[in-house]
Amino acid sequence: MTAILHLCSTCRTTQNHDALRACLPDETELRLHPCLNVCSKPTALSLQGNGASYLFGGIDPAADAADIAATVRAYMAAPDGVIVDARPCGRLRHCLIGRIPAP
Template identity: 70%
Template structure:
């Protein structure tokens, strides 16, 4: 499965995405997107594929790059995108705002 990550660019303009782009596994695509409406704790990030989707906030794309990449790997390997054990996601598991069911 592939993973599309949408990173909010509204709350923190000029976010450096180089480390994140470099860390992401093959099959994961990073797209910059205006407001994801999770402004309480910038920066917001969503992860979508063919199955379940996730929304995170309070993410730092620079310092959390490896945890985001680890989560993308787990997500892409999980049947239907359902992550059963989030411990390998590192700090990102504490940034989870919501899980969206597959359509």
């Protein structure tokens, strides 16, 4: 499964995203998006692919890079995109705002 990460570029626009890009699986596309409307919990990140989608808030792309990469790997390993055991996701499991079912 391919994964697409949308990272809010309005929150903390000066952040360096190289650390995050460097640890993501090859099948992951990182897209900077002007606003994800989660302004009360910067920085926002969404995870989409062929299954369910996820929305996270309160993440730090550099400090949470390893946890984001682990979440992407768990997502890609789930046939329908539903991460059943979120423990490998580290701190990101506490930043989850919601899961949107696949269409």
